[in-house]
Amino acid sequence: MTRLAKAGRWLLPLLVTTSLVACTGDTGQRAGVTTAPASTPPVVAAPVAGFADLVEKVSPSVVTVRTSEGLGSGVVLRDDVVVTNEHVVGNARDVTLVFASGAQSPGQVLATDRISDVAVVRSDRKNLPVPAFRQDLPRQGEAAVAIGSPLGFENSVTAGVISGLHRDIPGSAAQSRSLVDLIQTDASISPGNSGGALLDAQGRVVGLNEAYIPPTTGAVDLGFAIPAATVLDVANQLLANGTAVHPYLGVSVGRLTPEIQRQLGVDADAGALVLGVDQGGPADQAGIRAGDVIVALGSTKVASVEDLLGALRETKPGQKVTVSVVRGEQRTQLEPTIGQQGG
Structure with a gap:
């Protein structure tokens, strides 16, 4: 299971040690490389403002x-x-x-x-400057700038690119349903960055910084943000109603391990194992049972719990969807009507 850290509610004394290393190099001619003669005026690059x-x-x-x-x-x-x-x-x-x-x-x-x-x-302070929010997803490879307060260093800036979209952190579903369908970035995210802005090159908010995988796991600059469209949808519901409505299927799910696969005799190598079904809920009414393995929801293939939660987030309460389940050696398609949670 991947260790994941949420990047918020952090405040500790910090001791910082800085090391500076100067790099020098010789001039003249090396094998295969010819430098300009000393009489040639050096080329001075124009100032770069960056971000x-x-x-x-x-x-x-x-x-x-x-x-x-x-x-x-x-x-x-x-x-x-x-x-x-x-x-x-x-x-x-x-x-x-x-x-x-x-x-x-x-x-x-x-x-x-x-x-x-x-x-x-x-x-209590009014007339705060509202930034532009970008509701369409950025493209992989676009520039990304994170602004927040990592480790208490207020309004710190890190920069990188959008590393990936629709990211689900393996094993994260056990921690929080929020850790699915995220934007991945290599702009450094640290404790204290949570809730800060992830921006595109035009300064539009593309996401709300959410979590990172700690370097102790061997990860390097693996940060994640909630897409701006999700943030706006939920925040506007909270302001209007005090609560937010989410799609609800009515199942508790877990990992399909090789051992469980053998025990149940399930003809599926991957999927979300149904551990329990809420009585009277959408899944129950559609005939989904404990022991089923969900392998698709609508047109989305499901290979993990995170896949299922990500696909469910794209549905709407009241929508009828096709759920493909493997039950023993049989593959069955059922059609639950998505319910709602919250509200």
Whole structure:
């Protein structure tokens, strides 16, 4: 199982040791390489701003969220509302918002949603600058800039690319349903980045930074963000109703291991094993049983629990879908009507 860390509610004293290494090299001619004569004036590259203009523009829209237990980050959603992760605020109802200018403001947690890991906070300070949110997914390989407060270093910036889309972290479903269908980036994500902004090259918010795989596992720059479209959908529901509605199938699922496969005599090498079915729920009414292995939901193949949760997130309450299950040696198609959770 992959070890995964959520990047929020962190605050510890930090001792930093910095090492500087200078690199030097000789001039003249090496095998296969000829340098310009000394009389040739050196070519001076034009100054490169990098993402400086983008950061200057968007930083006022990214805040630090402090609680009594630690800190995380947040992004301005409306001129007096900040969106962040549920795991950043936890059970707190009063927080402190720290802005890029250093100014502080009390904040009141209006509503949270544990399923999506989204929370909304009202700021006592008004007229906050609202950034542009990009609801379509970025393309793999696009530039990515993360702004947040890693390890308490407020409004820090890291940059990289969009490494992947629709990422589901293996084994993450046991921790949280929020850890599926994520944007992957190699822009460094650390504790304290949670709830901060992941931006594209135009400074639009493409995601809310959520989690990372720690370097102790051998990972290098594996960070993840909740897509902006999901964040906006849930946050707007929370502001309107105090709760958010999510698609509901009514099953508890687990990994299909080779041992379980042999014990059940299931003719499937991969899928989501149904461990239990909620009585009277959509799956129960459609005839899904404990011991079934779900191998597809709609047109999406299901090879893991994370695949199933990702596919379920794309459905809507009231929608009838086709669920392919393997029961022993038989493959069966059932048609549950998706219910709703929350609301």
